Amino acid sequence: TQSTRPQRILGAVQRNATRGDPRSVVRAIDQYCRNQEWAMNVGDEKGCILDSVVSEVNPATVLELGTYCGYSTVRIASLLPPHAKLITLEFNPEFAVIARQVFAWAGLEDKIQLVEGASGDLIPKMKEQFGVETFDLVFLDHWKDRYLPDTKLMEECGLLRKGSVLLADNVICPGAPEYLEFVRSSPRYESQYFKSHLEYTKVEDGLEKSVFLG
Numbered sequence: 001t002q003s004t005r006p007q008r009i010l011g012a013v014q015r016n017a018t019r020g021d022p023r024s025v026v027r028a029i030d031q032y033c034r035n036q037e038w039a040m041n042v043g044d045e046k047g048c049i050l051d052s053v054v055s056e057v058n059p060a061t062v063l064e065l066g067t068y069c070g071y072s073t074v075r076i077a078s079l080l081p082p083h084a085k086l087i088t089l090e091f092n093p094e095f096a097v098i099a100r101q102v103f104a105w106a107g108l109e110d111k112i113q114l115v116e117g118a119s120g121d122l123i124p125k126m127k128e129q130f131g132v133e134t135f136d137l138v139f140l141d142h143w144k145d146r147y148l149p150d151t152k153l154m155e156e157c158g159l160l161r162k163g164s165v166l167l168a169d170n171v172i173c174p175g176a177p178e179y180l181e182f183v184r185s186s187p188r189y190e191s192q193y194f195k196s197h198l199e200y201t202k203v204e205d206g207l208e209k210s211v212f213l214g
């Protein structure tokens with residue numbers, strides 16, 4: 001039977017990456033997706049911007065919306081301090097199965113908690129079910145028209161504190177126009193655009209970093 005793209009990405013990791021070496025997992029996925037078949041990972045170029053924001057924030061609690069195969073999850077988790085926790089939400093069970101195997105290959109299972117379901121349903125349960133107070137960093141990389149409603153939902157649920165950083169992928173391509181308009185015009189956010197390119201292409205894309213001012 002025909003394999004799926006996520007299965008082929010996992011195969012590339014298992015063939016080319018070293019068990020327990022997260023950066024080799026990231027490199028193996030990038031090499032596969034740049035040379036064999038495109039996939040919607042944040043990628044190596046935007047990934048460097050992601051790395052710099054993660055290092056700057058040095059977060060104890062991270063929320064990722066949209067796991068896919070776990071490329072950015074591994075990239076972020078590999079930079080976290082020892083007792084930091086990363087919760088990642090993914091509603092496609094097939095993608096979740098692959099992502100869990102990618103985390104295991106990277107040796108990061110203890111740092112990453114993948115929760116299957118839709119962000120809109122899970123965000124209101126974060127405090128009670130997952131013992132979270134607030135998130136220091138949120139990486140938005142799920143359906144682009146969910147960026148704004150889920151940001152408002154995180155505010156309503158008290159999951160953001162003064163200084164919480166939102167980092168959103170794909171604000172140009174595929175685009176998140178309503179989200180961009182909101183964070184750039186709201187007095188409660190200080191926003192900054194990092195111009196880059198759509199993963200593995202020359203198409204313009206970028207990351208928007210928005211600090212919640214409380």
Ligand SMILES: C[C@H](C[C@H]1O[C@@H](n2cnc3c(N)ncnc32)[C@H](O)[C@@H]1O)NC(=O)c1cc(-c2ccc(F)cc2)cc(O)c1O
Pocket residue numbers: 040041042065066067068069089090091092095117118119120141142143144146169170173174198199
């Ligand atoms: C949306 C996907 C990423 C994942 O997010 C999960 N997801 C969704 N909504 C929810 C939720 N509400 N809760 C939990 N999980 C959720 C899903 O199942 C995917 O696995 N990402 C993209 O579609 C994406 C697309 C492109 C792209 C760019 C140019 C093109 F020509 C074609 C595609 C680039 C990117 O960089 C992306 O990130």
Ligand SMILES: [Mg+2]
Pocket residue numbers: 040041042141169170
């Ligand atoms: Mg993306």
